[in-house]
Amino acid sequence: MANYSIKDIAQLSGVSPATVSRVINDNGRFSEATRQKVLAVIQETGYQTNYSAKSLRMHKSFSIGVLVPDISNHFFASLVQQIEAILFDQGYSTIICNTARSSTKEQAYLQMLASKGIDGLVIISGPQAFDIEQAALPTTIPYVCIDREPKQRADTVFIAANHYQGAFDATEALLQRGCQRPIMALHAQLSSSGTERLHGFQDALKKNNRTFDAQTQLLQLTDTDRLPKLKAYLAKFPATDGIFAVNDALAVELLSALTQLGQKVPAEIQLIGFDDDPLDQHTTPTLSSVKQDLTQLAQVTVDNLLKAINHQATYGKSISIPVTLALRESTK
Amino acid sequence: MANYSIKDIAQLSGVSPATVSRVINDNGRFSEATRQKVLAVIQETGYQTNYSAKSLRMHKSFSIGVLVPDISNHFFASLVQQIEAILFDQGYSTIICNTARSSTKEQAYLQMLASKGIDGLVIISGPQAFDIEQAALPTTIPYVCIDREPKQRADTVFIAANHYQGAFDATEALLQRGCQRPIMALHAQLSSSGTERLHGFQDALKKNNRTFDAQTQLLQLTDTDRLPKLKAYLAKFPATDGIFAVNDALAVELLSALTQLGQKVPAEIQLIGFDDDPLDQHTTPTLSSVKQDLTQLAQVTVDNLLKAINHQATYGKSISIPVTLALRESTK
């Protein structure tokens, strides 16, 4: 199966290359007769557009770059999958770049993406706030940031789930289920979404007339030493009867640790996480969590990116996507 | 930051475009002086190769397509991630195509990939055997198949973990741990890897002088009705004391079902799965499993694909990657 060009199609259908191009792109005027003729030849030959040539001529690559910190994380994978699907339907192909949370790799990817002339960029979270001014990127490439707030916001759109509300609702769920002393478990370093979640936790306590003391009601955990830290904390504050974990990865770890310490979940301590990881449905007990609406997140992202590409964007915008509570066995 | 072309660089460094091209690609002869001069200008301007033009000229796109059935599946995501990382280091960008197990989408993707002039293709598993003759693809594109055997093997390389050996080892592990009546749980429709696993199970029984009866020692499960089916089976064959599940998704479901039926794992029934899903470490009890070597799988895949692209491939080859046992609490 040889590769036909527009010239070949032109010859075979007895018209000029220009006309073939017009027919293909349904652009300009031509008679119905020539249209049919050309289309027939295309059908026969199996002609396919050469995108390298088209890109070169049009200064448009019909491909979008997606920067993601870790594609093997279920949340990111699902999000990317949906973004990719929508983009494909719109005629774009997606170049997924797994930055592995490394700034070096991120820069290398950006350079490659610029070189390939991508039409737009989606930046999903990352180790630190994305800084377009530091990036090896023509400032003209439209980009949209998801989940983590970029350093500059004037020339982009920032889209995130409503982390604040999710944390607020989760905390109120604990209170409504009888928790007298709920705490929040988190890492020492908080991302922008983590900060939002912390605020939601605090405000839910305040609104329900509970005290909040950062010294005693926040359980800071590092990657190691989780079990002893938890043990020490519970020894010091045995009244603790509810934990809101900043995400499910941490919640799952806490659940194991609590079980090992002989604490009954939810009877003695209720637990709720964030992200609705599929894991949650397979722990014992199953884990309550805050669920982000990935479909909407993906749709809004693509909508805004395509608008930006077509110069119809409102920049500097910040969009918040609603979340829902998925209550399971780890809460009463 | 404008976009410089080779012509611009040529002017700025006082040489011809051809010379600049030679320097960039370190190809042909030129004096050290001009080399330095040109490189300096490139550095200053931040010149970047236009890949659309390069691709058009060279009939090479420096991008690779990857067909994957479901990127939100952890096994596939990790595999793709590693393949992408290796390819990037080799100067290729990866277009990941999530086929969602749909032949229609698969065809649409193949057409797009052909249109973009990809240099090679990786096909990871899929609903049925990949059939190059059915594909809307120039027969000249080199491709490598992972995990599931393609229909034609003459013009490709087939790479898979040693499913047979993994099943064999898992079954022997059950026997060595005292199982008198191990069975295998599987779906009605088996993929090529599933068939391999079934053979491994059978042969391990034979080698250890156990009987194998397909009627009574295979537990066929559909997507629904798993709990009642399991219950009925155990009522009929109460001596069952070990289950090898065709994969972890099924194993996790079985574990829940067994727990609901009041069966103690591993005391009364031992359980082992396949794929070493991260989930396995968070179930109660934790789940034993067969682990595929993703790193090696990815490396061998890329090696073979690049060889094929450079016309140094041996086609019709089939490569098997070793597996290891990850024994946890669900086996004694």
Place this chain on the structure above:
DNA sequence: TTGTATGCGTTATCAG
């Protein structure tokens, strides 16, 4: 060692 000229396949401009 270097420069000139050509063409990759496409679309856009302009003329008819």
Place this chain on the structure above:
DNA sequence: CTGATAACGCATACAA
């Protein structure tokens, strides 16, 4: 409604 022509940026054959 249609055709000729130029140009996108690059690599290469050929000439010098």
